[in-house]
Amino acid sequence: MEKLREIVREGRRVGEEDPRRIVHAFKVGVALVLVSSFYYYQPFGPFTDYFGINAMWAVMTVVVVFEFSVGATLGKGLNRGVATLVAGGLALGAHQLASLSGRTVEPILLTTFVFVTAALSTFVRFFPRVKERFDYGILIFILTFSLISLSGFRDEEILDLAESRLSTVLVGGVSCVLISIFVCPVWAGQDLHSLLVSNLDALSHFLQEFGDEYFEAREYGDIKVVEKRRRNLERYKSVLNSKSDEDALANFAKWEPPHGKFGFRHPWKQYLVVAALLRQCAHRIDALNSYINSDFQIPIEIKKKLEEPFRRMSLESGKAMKEASISLKKMMKSSSYYNDIHIINSQSACKALSTLLKSGILLNDVEPLQMIPLLTTVSLLNDIVNITEKISESVRELASTARFKNKMKPTEPTVSVKKSDSASIDCAMPINSRDGDHVVTILSSDDDDDDDDTSSDNADDDDTVNEKTEDGEIHIHTSCVHGGRDGARTFIGSSCTSDLM
Secondary structure, rough: OOHHHHHHHHHHHHHHHOHHHHHHHHHHHHHHHHHHEEEEEEOOOOOHHHHHHHHHHHHHHHHHOOOOOOHHEEEEEEHHHHHHHHHOOOHHHHHHHHHOOOOOOOOHHHHHHHHHHHHHHHHHHOOHHHHHHHHHHHHHHHHHHHHHHHHHHOOOOHHHHHHHHHHHHHHHHHHHHHHHHHHHOOOHHHHHHHHHHHHHHHHHHHHHHHHHHHHOOOOOOOOOHHHHHHHHHHHHHHHOOOOOHHHHHHHHHHHOOOOOEOOOOOHHHHHHHHHHHHHHHHHHHHHHOOOOOOOOOHHHHHHHHHHHHHHHHHHHHHHHHHHHHHHHHOOOOOOOOHHHHHHHHHHHHHHHHHHHHHHHHHHHHOOOHHHHHHHHHHHHHHHHHHOOOOOOOHHHHHHHHHHOOOOOOOOOOEEEEEEEEOOEEEEEEOOOOOOOEOOOOOOOOOOOHHHHHHHHEEEEEEOOOEEEOOOOOOEEOOOOOOOOOOOOOOOOOOOOEEOOO
């Protein structure tokens, strides 16, 4: 009884994890009942009367072809149907050619044809592109060609055998495809899309929580912090092992017809590009996570000096990933007002951290063994910032290729500029507006004063007008970006109001 209860609990868990599995089980049962009627009742009269025992091939086709998703079922069905048709035609030709040589030579020729065909087809299966999409079809081709060729030596009605074999396979395959598409369909493309959104959210969550984990785990080492760290670990760790699922879903999605928001020739390859970058980032995060509670910790006073750039690097990278996740989830092009801001802010934090380390003030008080986790953490965070930029660009390219809808541009966003203590770098802080929080970043370096005259000279060329009001606010009307990410001052926005602090 205990074993039975365990099986019931496991079945309930599997069903609750994805209820579509229960629906899929019923769909397979319906397909088997449907094709079995061809054997028992011949529902279409003379058309199915000659099936006889060959109707079992239709049942076998349903068992091996019906897969969980539409793309997998359609891919296997087309592979099986085309392979059966081609193999049947070649087997008939081989049989006719061998029969012209007489009864003595005929078996020798047939076995030679089978050997050559099977050997060549098996070798072709090793080709990467063939193995990815047509491996099952070639396997069925070898089986059908050998079966019909060798059976034809003893059976004079080889044409009827090939015809019934092809007909039963088509009946089983078409039944699977129709039921898979029209009865609670499961689209592999949608699953791949949702998987990438989930992976982006997992990485974004860890990066946004990294500051609290790294700077508070040692001070408050209670059970809640440990549980929180474990939850973060479990969320991002799923990204590390997602390659096989992503490759399989992308392969199945290529077979699927247009559906929902996924049109014809949807850029599934670009999904794999984004997925590869996410795995690279996840590996960095996995290494970074190991240093949170490392045995070799840098002194608390040094940590406090590094806290602000560390937090900003991870937080802004996490926000950039969150923006990419929202863009992908809603299938809308991400607004540059958000994405570029977070990328620029994270890179400015990298620059501040680099300046702080080059000054040599911190490293003088750090022991050699304590420098290893410090420099490794800095390197990993810097890599994460760079990879985050690549992820944002790849998601933007995906949105453009897939023709996502354009996001409404914000009108009259208001921001305030917060002065950072590290390396004199400003950080944009959004103020609520009626269209949501919109951000304009003004990055200042120590060279800003030297470049003010140059910037004012180029104002007319950039269609930028600065108006100073009586209350001291400067209204910036601009249609372009000044400088760049490494420039002294960057304005992003249209009809923006900046409250200079």
